[in-house]
Amino acid sequence: MIEVKKLVRKFGAFTAVNNVSFDVDKGEVLGFLGPNGAGKTTTMRIITGYIEPSSGTVRVGGHDIAKDAESAKSLIGYLPENAPLYRDMDVSGFLRFAAAIRGLKGRVATEAIDRVIEICHLDSVFHQSIDTLSKGYTRRTVLAQAILHDPPVLILDEPTDGLDPNQKFEVRNLINKMAKDKAIIISTHILEEVEACCTRAIVIAKGSLVANGTPASLKGMSENANTILAAVSGISLDALREILSGTGKVLKTVCIGGNPAADEIKIRIVPSSGSGLHVSEIVSLLTSKGIKIHEICLDGGRLDEVFRQITIKDQEGLCA
Ligand SMILES: Nc1ncnc2c1ncn2[C@@H]1O[C@H](COP(=O)(O)OP(=O)(O)O)[C@@H](O)[C@H]1O
Numbered sequence: 001m002i003e004v005k006k007l008v009r010k011f012g013a014f015t016a017v018n019n020v021s022f023d024v025d026k027g028e029v030l031g032f033l034g035p036n037g038a039g040k041t042t043t044m045r046i047i048t049g050y051i052e053p054s055s056g057t058v059r060v061g062g063h064d065i066a067k068d069a070e071s072a073k074s075l076i077g078y079l080p081e082n083a084p085l086y087r088d089m090d091v092s093g094f095l096r097f098a099a100a101i102r103g104l105k106g107r108v109a110t111e112a113i114d115r116v117i118e119i120c121h122l123d124s125v126f127h128q129s130i131d132t133l134s135k136g137y138t139r140r141t142v143l144a145q146a147i148l149h150d151p152p153v154l155i156l157d158e159p160t161d162g163l164d165p166n167q168k169f170e171v172r173n174l175i176n177k178m179a180k181d182k183a184i185i186i187s188t189h190i191l192e193e194v195e196a197c198c199t200r201a202i203v204i205a206k207g208s209l210v211a212n213g214t215p216a217s218l219k220g221m222s223e224n225a226n227t228i229l230a231a232v233s234g235i236s237l238d239a240l241r242e243i244l245s246g247t248g249k250v251l252k253t254v255c256i257g258g259n260p261a262a263d264e265i266k267i268r269i270v271p272s273s274g275s276g277l278h279v280s281e282i283v284s285l286l287t288s289k290g291i292k293i294h295e296i297c298l299d300g301g302r303l304d305e306v307f308r309q310i311t312i313k314d315q316e317g318l319c320a
């Protein structure tokens, strides 16, 4: 549904988007991740035809955004960053105006507006001036505008920005509900959002695409991914290390804390690469030695760790 090829956008001598390519299929929710200033909004503005690229192409539903803008744009719902709403309109007037722009008339327009009012929970502010709305309601009014014509492609620039936790939860649910028959891109720097909504994520830093994968595969790039965390009692750290290294499958065992008063130690078990060490093996082994296991789990890695690893690589020396 969305094909982005070798996109470059320069502002004077500065390159905001540098050779970015990716695709989004129907049924996918692509998380567009990156620190502030990475080039997310600029890329979204190009995809929606709001600004032109310096070079590269975008096709939406097969239509080139530059050559066949009207067909491409009719397929897109766009929630811009800092949406420029007509602030002196009330919510109902604004949505009627947006419906007219999208070519919806009469009963079709009324039904579309009723539908988005319900989905975005705007009934209590229907006749309120946009100027007087809270940030949450303003954001949901723009979201309502974006989905009014039930478009197959949604480009949402930080859709949960400024919402409280309940509203964030609702918007994520809404995105999940719409996901199966649309192609959706959401930009965010909230990593839990990626895990809550996205089937795939790309990370951009300083205008360049630096990672592209499922949230789970990105987490797998984390330094501690696929290590085993355990809290145990009834044994010393040295004795525990000896038992674990006896399996021939453990590279090292790192102590990461514990509660000496309760005789508890917390460890991270780093398996040797390719050993296929499983949590259940550790459980059987330790239990057979009479060691009490309070907690044990596989660490799948952390997205925030990976995000830091790949977006601030060049600054690592400075942080150390
Ligand atoms: N119209 C513009 N003129 C000059 N620089 C711009 C313009 N729009 C964006 N930029 C710059 O491009 C970079 C990327 O911005 P943006 O796409 O808004 O990042 P993000 O949405 O990831 O925070 C930033 O350094 C920003 O200052």
Ligand SMILES: [Mg+2]
Binding pocket: 040, 041, 042, 081, 157
């Ligand atoms: Mg932005």
